[in-house]
Amino acid sequence: MSTATVAPVKPKEKKEGLLSKKNRRTLFDPLDDNNPITVQVLGVCSALAVTIQVKPAIIMALGLTLVSAFSSLIIALIRDSIPGRIRMIVQLIIVALLVTLVDQVLKAFMYDVSKQLSVFVGLIITNCIVMGRLEAFAMAQKPWPSFLDGIGNGLGYGIILITVAVVREFWGAGKILGFQIVPQWAYDHGYVNNGLMALPPAALFTIGMYIWWQRSRKPKLVNVS
């Protein structure tokens, strides 16, 4: 009884903590239950193309997380002053601006990785994760949750990217991050790297298997997409 009378005394407009429960969900949901690649089916293109080795995958994931976090933040800040009819173009320009920044930094400090990623850095602009989250979340939410949502989705993308890259680099080249994992004696005894893993189809098979594994673990995800 006493607790019931105490409750209404609380200030009604209690300021939401920076990492309140809701915000934590916004941040962590995309890592698994609402993963951008395997559940929302966004941003699949680059996820498949840059996963032959782990290093470019990590850099791509970082680049996308930065772009998606800051574009969500900026769009959420100016969301009330964007005219509805041209919002796609406004969003694209802001995303393109951020991607240009990332691309220039990569070219200046990591030229070889930038060459390896080739057009895929530029393609972050049309990465559906960025646009999808802007449309679905940042256009309707406050800046801080939007920023977290951007980071969360970037990381969810990163998890898939790095998992697939680890599988492909290990089986395809016997290395992880460039370090030899499969010992030399195994090769001496007739072990051969799986050449298929270095080819494009392997990425599709790996993600297909990941989806199978994820959905048999969580039956509620079956047939969502």
Next chain:
Amino acid sequence: MEHLLNMFVKSIFVENVIFAFFLGMCSYLAISKKVKTATGLGIAVVFVMVMTTPINYLILNYMLREGALAWIHPSLASVDLTFLAFILFISTIAGAVQMVEMVVEKFSPSLYNALGIFLPLITVNCAILGTSLFMQEREYGFLETGVFSVGSGIGFFLAIVLLAAIRERLKYSKIPDGLQGLGIAMIVTGLMALAFLSFSGIQL
């Protein structure tokens, strides 16, 4: 001439945008449930791709490249604006899509209704921007750019219609629960990509 023909075949089969580079996977997976809608999207993509890539070529070579601005004033010859390529390319594409949408709506309402939501969505189809970026990276000439964009577009069209046809059949198959929908679509695409690998090395 042979060189162009070779490039055309190569961009359709050997370096198919979907099976070799995974560009435009999102719309490829999302809109391949029925052959009819897949065909509509495929045609729209071919159209926008053939329109925008040559425009982007002109922008790149007459406005952005180092020395490209010399026709205005010789002192501008050292200006290199290629870092603006992303923003200008995507603006061209967004603008072209908007224009195509208005023209189609005005002159062919039936086609407009058939394409529906796919038309504006083409703006964010990676295959289109990707074709422009490949054009920049591989330093194609104008004719080559034209041929390459037609080839890439047809490649996308082919891939999405093929997958839609397979998925229509898959509806009647028994697939493990977790693999239904997206999972099996990925694996089927992988198998198709393997089949397309057999085209590699073809030279005309």
